[in-house]
Amino acid sequence: MQVIKGIATLLLAVSISTPNIMAQEVNNNVQKPTLEDLIPGGESYRYAENIYGLQWWGDICIKPDTDALKAINPKNGKEKTLFTLEQLNKALEEAGLKKLPMLYSIKLPWAEETKVLLPKSHRFAVYNWETGTVTKRDDLPKEPYANQDLHTESGNIAYTVQNNLYVNGSRITDEPEGVVCGTSVHRNEFGIHKGTFWSPSGKLLAFHRMDERMVTQYPLVDITARVGEVNNIRYPMAGMTSHQVTIGIYNLNSGKTLYLNAGDPTDRYFTNITWSPDEKSLYLIEVNRDQNHAKLCQYDVSTGELEGVLFEEKHDKYVEPQDPILFLPWDKTKFIYQSQRDGFKHLYLIDTNGNGFQSDSYKQLTQGEWLVQDILGFNTKKQELYILSTEQSPLQSNIYKVNLKSGKRTLIGNNEGVHRAQLSASGSYVIDTYTAPNVPRCINLINTQNGKSINLLTAQNPYAGFQMPTIEVGTIKASDGKTDLYYRLVKPADFDSSKQYPAIIYVYGGPHAQMITNGFMNGVRGWDIYMANQGYIMFSLDNRGSSNRGLEFENVTFRKLGVEEGKDQVKGAEFLKSLPYVDGNRIGVHGWSFGGHMTTALMLRYPEIFKVGVAGGPVIDWGYYEIMYGERYMDTPQTNPEGYKECNLNNHAGKLKGRLLIIHDDHDDTCVPQHTLSFMKACVEARTYPDLFIYPGHKHNVMGRDRVHLHEKITRYFQDNL
């Protein structure tokens, strides 16, 4: 898009910018990436190079190649072939199984054995490359099943068929429609992402049972059926009746199931299930509906009765336990607990026989204005714990080892970028995968004791040869006048500081997410690159409420989601307007989900600032959002009527002045279409004129091939109107 403001500006631009026009011509010889190149799902989209299926086999690094499985000695990086794909497929054929096209999906959970686990497509058969034999299992159903959970040591497998739970071919629950067993519950909040929990020996299986029969169903309509059909989802909305979860324990020896006697499950959340190492106790964290009170509870597995509450956490706003406790491998009486109790998520070592956070029953292992993001595992021999944390920068994840005796932390790998890591069985080695602003992906095998590193991959830039914008990261002050907020500014490759460019803010703004990182290209999105190439200044700002900055940074938004966040985004817009090369009258905003809410809210609350917005899958009224997430931040419509009123964008529909396109997917089961449709109705009644588009058949975001269409649609809207 040409950026021209009237004839006078055009003439001015022509007269003073000949060098730049030439520069532009030069750039024009460099190909601009298309949306097909930049958007996941696009025909020519390329991920940065990677080594798929990289994993540990004990302390041996396994690398699946195209035609063979390679073992890398982490001491010297030397590779040897364990077996070839051809050998495997020959064995599969003999066993009457179909061929495996690639080796990326196999697993090596048995450190001491020459066996690989085949994927679900091969019904979890096991191939022994020494003997060349395939061991099939005959206890999996013919009908579709899901939520499979294999206990690799014992070989026991749990899975679900429709709403019931099965173990090794036997159904162990018999529940009617509306009661589901063995799945994730509480809409994946509180760190929950599965529904079965094997005991260390694999003889006992803890599982969720969720009764949803009392939850109102939301009807999503499938228009691809011959006649439109309803796909109902159980969707508990803020302030309404929620589902009820209980925890069962199935004993494989007795074939009996015992449910924990946790009392009335109404308005309670059960999360972070952990087995005690001796399998005699089950630990879990219980949270009240108000989400301001969590208890670490210990249940007797033999009776289902509560043995005790180890400790409780309370907060005026909310507590959000997301991590199960983790026992020390060398001392079964102590476990690691992750808490934000000092304002940042840190590690605490707690004694099972002590008094929780009282007196000397615990030890704080980490401390400081940074936070622990993940625990990678232990080195038992050295009594070390491995973690990812933001200690280097809130924009980064770096690997540290923490000595549990001395408390000393040591950086593993470099101090740049965003690291992900897999620790070897003994903790002696780590597979360190990281990206940094100029590093698309780098994978190293690192010795955790001496730091010696062997490079396995340094990815080529997937955008090599393309015209690319420039990216800057910096900070501005939040609307509180004191908090630093990180922004990312993307400028066209042929940037000319004498011109005035329209600017688009890409916003998310909600909790649990961060837009600006020190990862590759600072986390910029493909569409931002595309639009910068079209002559837009692209801007993002992680407002207060977003992640990796600590509890108070996040919970300032409590009971009024979108309001403080919006004030911070306005600071971003003011910063943009202060830039001489930004046309302050042409500022647009785009976001999805929480970012769709932000986009709509900014268009309505600040019509004098934002000219054009595109909001995708927006929350419009928190009363239509689900209980677990919604009530954590907003409480209920009954207890926070003012907050719900102020944050219900239907109440602001009459303030729309600029151009606002709202996009929603008709199968959005995260943020149901009622949000957007109610906003259309509110605008019709208020005589304002938003635009609308619906992607049929998609869920909470447009994925796959259609994602390119989505971004072309968004692009055109800004081109037409900004």
Added chain:
Amino acid sequence: MQVIKGIATLLLAVSISTPNIMAQEVNNNVQKPTLEDLIPGGESYRYAENIYGLQWWGDICIKPDTDALKAINPKNGKEKTLFTLEQLNKALEEAGLKKLPMLYSIKLPWAEETKVLLPKSHRFAVYNWETGTVTKRDDLPKEPYANQDLHTESGNIAYTVQNNLYVNGSRITDEPEGVVCGTSVHRNEFGIHKGTFWSPSGKLLAFHRMDERMVTQYPLVDITARVGEVNNIRYPMAGMTSHQVTIGIYNLNSGKTLYLNAGDPTDRYFTNITWSPDEKSLYLIEVNRDQNHAKLCQYDVSTGELEGVLFEEKHDKYVEPQDPILFLPWDKTKFIYQSQRDGFKHLYLIDTNGNGFQSDSYKQLTQGEWLVQDILGFNTKKQELYILSTEQSPLQSNIYKVNLKSGKRTLIGNNEGVHRAQLSASGSYVIDTYTAPNVPRCINLINTQNGKSINLLTAQNPYAGFQMPTIEVGTIKASDGKTDLYYRLVKPADFDSSKQYPAIIYVYGGPHAQMITNGFMNGVRGWDIYMANQGYIMFSLDNRGSSNRGLEFENVTFRKLGVEEGKDQVKGAEFLKSLPYVDGNRIGVHGWSFGGHMTTALMLRYPEIFKVGVAGGPVIDWGYYEIMYGERYMDTPQTNPEGYKECNLNNHAGKLKGRLLIIHDDHDDTCVPQHTLSFMKACVEARTYPDLFIYPGHKHNVMGRDRVHLHEKITRYFQDNL
């Protein structure tokens, strides 16, 4: 909107058009009507003056005034007051009924008696103005009821509560959900608009029973509920299983119901129920699912058995009986039948004892290349029949009397415009209400024998004082090169023939409708007036397939709806392009329902002609449309696969080049939202870019106050894009 084509044109326009600019300034002093003035539902919308509640009491004309009921002597036009509203309300108060705010809703069905029938709001109580008494009835239910049908002579009343039929307070059917009694059936096709039929004496009641349990339900989602709720509708789609109708006869004396033994009701339509004058027979027309074969059947009311088939009508394409037979008041062995058998709907006099259309059993009463539109009634004394017909012009409805002996036709009232009429009890007088291009509304009392006319109302122009466009009507040739098609061309008030205007075609194009008439302002719509005032040339054309032009004109579209109609509309567009003052590169199109289909089809089939379209509630795939209407014109998807494929606009989604906005209502139970949503999906897959808007809570069109929003939305789309 300024009509400027680049700077050169602008300069040219300025240099040569000074007088016009002045003229425009003068015009600017005259107010342009707003959408609120022009769109029904708008705050300042005004209908042309009318006399509401005008009716006959025998041969006395009744005119409800604001505060009194007036009787007008049709011989001399003298008015006298029958009673005042105050008198009525005093009597109502004494009877314990609420006051009636206006007299417009009362009826005088008893010619010889000084009684009026009060409306449903007053539970059909009767007020005698001589005695000053109110007679209430106590046989109506307290719960909501509908489909009330009062036999005024006997006082018997039928009505429905939910899906069952009641008479005088007693339930006479006991059907489960999915079976409805006493309502209109077959989706109001075949002229059906009610479900109960009193015998002449009121002792017998024929009624529909419709079993819909085998019909697929389409889910409409009500997003105004706390949690979106499904409102299912039984919607039989083309080629699928349809409902089954049977005809019951309830005998008030015996309290028993007998169903006609008409055989298996699968895939059959039952319509045009008529009682024989002696109540011994029930006549109805039976149509096969293919709709190419109709039979006039006579059933014995005492046994329910078929007495005989009087005659049959067949056609290669379709037959569409829409009118019940009508017995002569003076000869119970003869009835009037309306048929298109000679290509135009005409009247036939048929003998019940004869052989239908064989030999001398019938007499054709009217003939010619025009058609009968309605039968008003008889003058028994003179043996005359009164009708409305297009004999003067296909754009008109005029009143004729037809002498049944001589066949002579005499025009009643003038030969202009579009007339509606009510005949008095004896047929001696008619209330003639008509509009003509310059006549907003004129009401005359006319003596049918001597033609003497008394003017009751000559309405003021509701747009007096407003700047109004000019309207022209003419004909062009259809794409067959021979058929004349009527068009209407609307030019801005300040029209300047040296300018080039963008043009918008407003299209409907389907059967049973006509856009261009000789009614007020030639039938122009408020939005056309508005857009002409904004500087657009507005154009409409009644293509082949539309009404009032005879059978062959209509049925040329058979099995390929939209195709021939589109070719004719292209002729209209070519005509527009031939006009020197039309900018041929800026032609838009807008329509709703069938017109939404036409709009979308034109945008897709003729992307080189049409730049911008706005389609409302469109049929996209006739496979999603209902059986009765859809299969008449398209047959079934099974028997006409090529036609359904060609006419399914999803198969043309990739051809979209211009800007197309599709608007649908989320409670559209005529043309379900699946049409538009499937088109969005098809366009996403084809990588084309339509726009979309949805009006929540509305049915097949946006009505009431929101209709102004709709037209502002449509206006902005053309202003932005055309």
